Amino acid sequence: MYRIKTFNKISPMGLNRLEPEHYTYSDNETDENGILVRSAKLHDYPFPASLLAIARAGVGVNNIPIDRCSESGIAVFNTPGANANAVKELVLCAMLIGSRDVDGGIQWVRQQVESGVDITTVVEKGKSAFVGPELFKKTLGVIGLGAIGSLVANVALDMGMDVYGYDPFLSVDAALRLDRHIHVVKDINELYKRADYITIHIHYTEKTAHMIDEKAISAMKRGVRFINLARGEIVDDDAMLAALDTGRVATYVTDFPNNRLVGAPHVVAMPHLGASTPESEQNCAIMAVDQLKDYLENGNIRNSVNFPSVSMERSGVMRMCIIHKNVPAMLANITTLLSKDGVNVENLSNKSKGDYAYTMVDLGSKVADDVIEDVKHLPNVIRVRVIE
Incomplete structure (x- = not known):
């Protein structure tokens, strides 16, 4: 249990x-x-x-x-x-509200009614303040072409946009999901200088913290509309607010609000709705x-x-799962201990990821408790589990 x-x-x-x-x-x-x-x-x-x-x-x-x-x-x-489809749909929404100022228009309509104005008499004149460009035939830059980014890139292409993608860690599976008409660039600056809209879909790490800083923004096309549904910390707020003041960035749509951003003009802040x-x-x-x-x-x-990802069909009568450091001779040390007990190894898989490795061994007969203890006490072994 x-x-x-x-x-x-x-x-x-x-x-x-x-x-x-x-x-x-x-x-x-x-x-x-x-x-x-x-x-x-x-x-x-x-x-x-x-x-x-x-x-x-x-x-x-x-x-x-x-x-x-x-x-x-x-x-x-x-x-x-x-949650890729949910985020993809919100990216489309973000591009539209960042382009047409739908949010500002809705607020304006409510303000007119609250002030006692007959809204039908001012709509035609007032709407000019919220005019914005169409997405059709504009260029979208997608930073990160994983599960979400690839969906965004493909659907934007279907909407008649020209799409540039950047992902230094693009996997074969992700590449196969992309439409062949998407321009995958190796230099992110190539994307920056072409894109009318940019959306990011990368993980937040020490390396991506404030990746969108003053230098990155200065390389972008003037008037770009930037969408962040990834993580707030990837964007340098100071640099983004300064770019909004100068018009370098026309609109910043973020799913990660804070008090500074919410009070700034040309910021559309949502309450982390991406996967909601x-x-x-x-x-x-x-x-x-x-x-x-x-x-x-x-x-x-x-x-x-x-x-690391390790998966095997079950065979034998006992499976031993060993988490250990990714150091030389670990596999040899493990199998040597098992062979001393005369146990046949029916199947084995060993893979590493960074500093750690994982070994799964399917055995033809049960292993004595003292052998299991010996494996547990091998140098650099972190955890041993037996599944019968």
Whole structure:
């Protein structure tokens, strides 16, 4: 029986996949084996020794102490792509409201009515203040061509836009999702100088913090409309506000409001609506639960942010899962210990990611407890788990 602790509200569509004969789940579980979380901050949460994995029903994991998890042998999963359609649709909305000043027009209409004016008498004259360009035949720059960015790029092409994309880490799978008419550039400045609209879809890391700074903005086309549905910290607020004052940036649409931005002209600030749809919440919950279950029951890792992806069909009578440092001779040391017990290795997979590696071994017979203990005490081994 696995115990799952929930933080935040997790969609029942996901929770219902936790069979009651194998799982208990609630927000007050103790000595939990797994955690399901959305936005709750876990940095100060004391992890029990029993905790094996954390699944984030969403993409960003800045609310989870990744380094502490890795050092403790706790796998951390996220759900890339599960909310991609929801964010894609909001990008389209952001381009339109950033271009046509729909928000300003709606507020103006309400102000006229509240002041006692017959709105029908002033609409035709007043609307000129909210005129903006069409998207058709304009150029969109997409920074980050993953699950979300590729969808945005393709749909913008369908709307008659010219699309430039930039992603220094473009995967083969992502490249195959892109329409062949999208211009993928290797120099981000090529995108900056051409784009009438720019939208970013990258992770927030130390390297991407304030990536959109004064230098980046100065390389952009004058009057660009910039959309940030990724993370607020990727954009330097000081540089963006200065660019809005000079007209270098015509409009800044952000899903990450703060008091400075909300009070500034030409800023459209939304309350983090990117993935706020019932469908997105359901998709994220289902994906998070499925990944958590597969790891707990089979040791398979999919979409982990701290450990490599490793998946094998079950064979043999016992599976040993070993999280260890990514150092030489680990695999040889592990198999040497197993061979001493005369156990046949039926299948094995070993992969690394950064400083860490993961080894799964399917064995033809059960391993003695003392051999398992020997593996646990090997230098650079972090965690050993046996699944029968």
